[in-house]
Amino acid sequence: MPPAFIGSSPYCYANSLAMTLGPQSPPPSAIEVLTGSPFGAQFVESGLPHFDPPGWDPDLGLDQAIGLLGWTCRRTTGGAVSEALGRLREAARSGPVLVGPVDVGLLLHQPWSPGIASGGDHWVVVLDVDDHRVLFHDPDGFPFATLPVDAFVAAWRAQLVDCAGPFTMRGDFRRTDEVDVRTALRRSLPAALRRLTGPSPTGSSVAVERLATAVEAGLDDRTRGHLTGFAVRVGARRRADASRWLGELGASGAAAVTDHQARLLGRLQYDLVTGDTPSAAAGLRQLAGTYDALRTELASAVTVLRSVRGTGPH
Numbered sequence: 191m192p193p194a195f196i197g198s199s200p201y202c203y204a205n206s207l208a209m210t211l212g213p214q215s216p217p218p219s220a221i222e223v224l225t226g227s228p229f230g231a232q233f234v235e236s237g238l239p240h241f242d243p244p245g246w247d248p249d250l251g252l253d254q255a256i257g258l259l260g261w262t263c264r265r266t267t268g269g270a271v272s273e274a275l276g277r278l279r280e281a282a283r284s285g286p287v288l289v290g291p292v293d294v295g296l297l298l299h300q301p302w303s304p305g306i307a308s309g310g311d312h313w314v315v316v317l318d319v320d321d322h323r324v325l326f327h328d329p330d331g332f333p334f335a336t337l338p339v340d341a342f343v344a345a346w347r348a349q350l351v352d353c354a355g356p357f358t359m360r361g362d363f364r365r366t367d368e369v370d371v372r373t374a375l376r377r378s379l380p381a382a383l384r385r386l387t388g389p390s391p392t393g394s395s396v397a398v399e400r401l402a403t404a405v406e407a408g409l410d411d412r413t414r415g416h417l418t419g420f421a422v423r424v425g426a427r428r429r430a431d432a433s434r435w436l437g438e439l440g441a442s443g444a445a446a447v448t449d450h451q452a453r454l455l456g457r458l459q460y461d462l463v464t465g466d467t468p469s470a471a472a473g474l475r476q477l478a479g480t481y482d483a484l485r486t487e488l489a490s491a492v493t494v495l496r497s498v499r500g501t502g503p504h
Contacts, residue, residue: 191437194219194430194431194434195427195430195431198331199423199424199427200420200423200424201218201222201329201424201427202290202312202313202314202329202330203225203248203251203252203288203290203313204218204219204221204222204225204255205218205329206288206290206313206314206315206327206329207221207252207255207256207288207313208221209286209315209327209329210285210286210287210288210315210360210363211259211261211363212286214365216259216371216374219431219434219435220371220374220375220431220435221255221259222427222428222431223375223378223428223431223432223435224251224254224255224258224259224374224375224378225248225251225252225254225255226242226243226246226251226254226378226381226382226385227242227243227246227248227251227428228242228382228428228429228431228432228448229242229243229382229383229385229386229432229484229488230242230243230244230246230385230386230393230394230397230481231243231244231394231397231398231401231425231477231481232244232245232246232393232394232397233397233400233401234247234352235352236309236352237413238412238413238416238421239397239400239401239404239413239416239417239421240421240425241421241422241424241425241428241429241455242425242428243385243386243394244385244389244390244393244394244397245385245389246385247352247353247354248290248291248311248313248353249291249353249354249358250353252288252360253265254378254381256360256363258369258374258377258378259369259371259374260365260366260367260368260369260374261363261364261365261366262363262364262366263288263360263361263362263363263364264281264360264361264362265358265359265360266357266358266359266361267354267355267356267357267358267359268355268356268357269357271343271357274343274346274356274357274359275319275339275343277357277359277361278316278319278324278359279319281316281359281361281362282316282317282318282319282361284361284362285361285362285363286315286316286317286327287315287316287359287360287361288313288315288359288360288361288363289313289314289315289316289326289346289358289359289360290311290312290313290314290348290354290358290359291311291312291313291348291351291353291354291358292311292312292313292314292342292345292346292348293307293308293309293310293311293312293344293345293347293348293349293350293351294308294310294311294312294345295307295308295309295310296308296341296344296345297312297328297337297345298337298341299328299332299335299336299337300328300330300332307349307350308350309350309351309352310351310420311348311351311352311353312328312330313329314326314327314328314329314335315327315329316359317334319339321339322338322339323336323337323338323339323342324336324337324338324339324342326342372438372439375435375438375439376439376495379439379441379488379491379492379495380492382488383485383488383489383492386481386484386485386488387485391485392481394478394481395478395479395481395482396478398474398475398477398478398481399474399475399478401474402470402471402474402475402478403471405462405467405470405471405474406467406471408467409462414462417462418459418462418463422455422456422458422459422462423459425455426452426455426456426458426459427452429448429449429451429452429455430448430449430452432444432445432448433445433446433448433449433452436448436491439491439495440494440495441487441488441490441491441494441495443486443487443490443491444484444487444488444490444491446487447480447483447484447487448484450480451477451480451484454473454476454477454480455477457473458470458473458474458477461473
């Protein structure tokens with residue numbers, strides 16, 4: 191078995207949740223699997239492809255992971271700017287606040303920020319808010335970053351982001367049940383299986399086939415940049431982490447399929463960057479053909495693991 195991947199990847203909400211939960215948090219690799227993100231592929235409303243399940247988004251995934259780990263929090267969203275800032279100030283006095291989505295294009299502390307809304311979602315951990323600036327950890331590599339309040343609000347408004355709504359945040363985290371990470375992961379598998387089987391059992395395969403056809407026809411710059419800068423990288427990492435944790439649970443068949451998916455996506459990065467269209471399309475069609483096997487192996491794992499104490503009827 192190859193070593194687990196360790197390094198930079200776009201795991202902003204998983205890293206942010208781990209920072210928020212503190213010493214009691216499982217590693218971000220487990221959090222990412224608990225959100226359900228590795229189990230599918232889709233095109234979102236903006237028309238961009240993502241290697242996560244149909245109908246899934248990070249906001250839904252965070253709620254799932256938080257609940258599976260035995261935590262509760264207070265999630266708020268919307269309202270006027272003054273109301274949102276008031277909520278954020280109050281929450282930050284009690285502890286770290288998981289804030290997002292924010293529009294990554296408007297995070298002006300990042301030297302590569304274009305300074306215009308891009309619709310790219312991102313999550314950060316707010317530590318303090320005063321009259322002039324917001325202090326936060328940005329998991330893109332910026333501990334104790336600051337932004338002027340108005341600049342932070344502009345990013346937090348997230349007008350072009352596909353998921354959640356403006357001024358979404360989670361604070362007042364409390365642990366209500368002692369759940370170890372393997373139990374949480376076992377309990378997550380039925381939801382992963384449901385995402386692979388509905389609403390259309392072929393949804394993920396169809397999405398990847400559609401992407402293969404788009405690659406052959408010629409990708410526009412926006413889609414190519416999204417794939418090479420984000421979607422392929424995070425898709426491969428998600429599946430590598432899923433393989434690792436499925437293996438920890440003894441679900442060796444599902445672990446093998448997700449490992450194969452990770453390798454197919456990892457190879458796709460070079461093909462897309464260098465413009466090797468035939469190889470990229472062929473790799474995507476191979477990936478599309480793996481979802482039936484993953485569904486079968488996950489169903490088998492769920493059946494076996496239901497007998498394990500703590501799996502429950504989730």
